Amino acid sequence: MLDRKDGRPLHRQVAESLRREILGHDLPPGSTLPSEAELCSRFGVGRSVVRQAVAGLAADGLVIRRQGRPTVVAAPTEYRRLVQRATGLFEQFARRGHDIRTTVLELVEATPPEPARASLGTKACLRLERVRLLDDEPLSYVRTWLPAARVPDLRAEDLVDASLHRLLSHRYGLRPVSGQRQVRAVAADERLASALAIDPGTPLLLLEGETADQHGRPLEWFSAWHRSDRVVFDIDVSETAETLTLDTLPKAEGTESGGKPRPAERDLARARELVEELRTLLG
Amino acid sequence: MLDRKDGRPLHRQVAESLRREILGHDLPPGSTLPSEAELCSRFGVGRSVVRQAVAGLAADGLVIRRQGRPTVVAAPTEYRRLVQRATGLFEQFARRGHDIRTTVLELVEATPPEPARASLGTKACLRLERVRLLDDEPLSYVRTWLPAARVPDLRAEDLVDASLHRLLSHRYGLRPVSGQRQVRAVAADERLASALAIDPGTPLLLLEGETADQHGRPLEWFSAWHRSDRVVFDIDVSETAETLTLDTLPKAEGTESGGKPRPAERDLARARELVEELRTLLG
CATH class of the missing domain: 1.10.287 (Helix Hairpins)
Structure with missing residues (x-):
């Protein structure tokens, strides 16, 4: 099973293989790790190698060792976002008592890509680039296209540590109400990885879509890349x-x-x- | 911008960087690629390098070059799944005329992980492992836990190229009706990568959840890993x-x-x- 020509120590290779299964949910949180004997036979290694590998996973918080009972996969701290509602991340998290912060990287006039232009019905748009943080750690990167004529005098300062949806509603009388969303899994490119403080290639949970206001008119078109180690999307099947x-x-x-x-x-x-x-x- | 000590040709490095931006939706489908002049200045390379890079992307179907007009990012063929409905992949795709096939890898009695056990209220479960294919190409890998007592005499053959939900409904009178779903982005481990014919580490769209029947009793607990290059989850914000x-x-x-x-x-x-x-x- 293991590549003995691989330069890395055997316990590191065993740990890495189990780590991938845990992060891929092939071994979901709450499941028991195979016994030491099973792992020995599966990887073709001795008991001390397996013990060292499992100790490494425990030190990383991926598994929990329990006296006289099987080792279980730990449940990581995750933040849940309801994606079938038009309410933004800010409102959802604020309501649950989380203190979400927002950094505005850019607010400029720009021409949106074709699908956004078709959705918003205009080329004259603002491009807003933001990073949302929770406990000072990046949670998501959001790019929003807004029809410039609908949000006169919008300034970047208005959006620092604030909710775009609340601002649209309170200042402009535009309430985000309905829309279509798509969810994808994508690998972080260098720019997103750096903004989100993760490694390039890490899977991100991408939420894209358009939102219409209470009159059914297009209000925004956005892409929001979420760190997959911190955010889970919840969906209620009714x-x-x-x-x-x-x-x-x-x-x-x-x-x-x-x-x-x-x-x-x-x-x-x-x-x-x-x-x-x-x-x-x-x- | 580029690492000139990197062994690979410059055009390959430029193409790879743009490819990551396209796959990460940082350059979404329908957006125009930056002009040759912009790419030259951004990567610090000559026009012939940029042309070769873009030609490579076009050959891979990632961008579309158009006579006298800017090059645009191509929209890949994607299959859409509505995730706020209890109906399975099979029904949704069959209704749209897609011919979905199912390979049953395993149907065995097994003890589920703790969250599944808690949800289903029993340890006596069946574990069903399936691969769904569309046009003979894997689309998703599905692991389903079923309470054994509720599906007597279920056999693997019953599920080849068939819908589990339809079988539950028609043979057992158990209609999958409601439930909670979670969506995550995870990296494929070796086992999932091999079953889905992709590289390990590729982002997968993971749909997990439990489904209750028409009487509100737990019916299944599942994890479904979808190939992110083929599947998009649709959500209707009402x-x-x-x-x-x-x-x-x-x-x-x-x-x-x-x-x-x-x-x-x-x-x-x-x-x-x-x-x-x-x-x-x-x-």
């Missing part, structure tokens, strides 16, 4: 969305014959929810 | 979700004074939607 999905299925062949799913009851339950929401809305 | 979010805001200070957002009207519009949905539901 029965409502599922119900809507099933409705568009070409044919729900056989679903009824299973006996369990009862569309009529489901519809009735949904109807009760709607009535409840209506009651709340209309007082 | 006004509904946003409305609900705003309701939980500590205080919408100043929002009204902006003059533009009128909560009463918004509520009324939402009420109309609800009534419409009710009408459809109840016939």
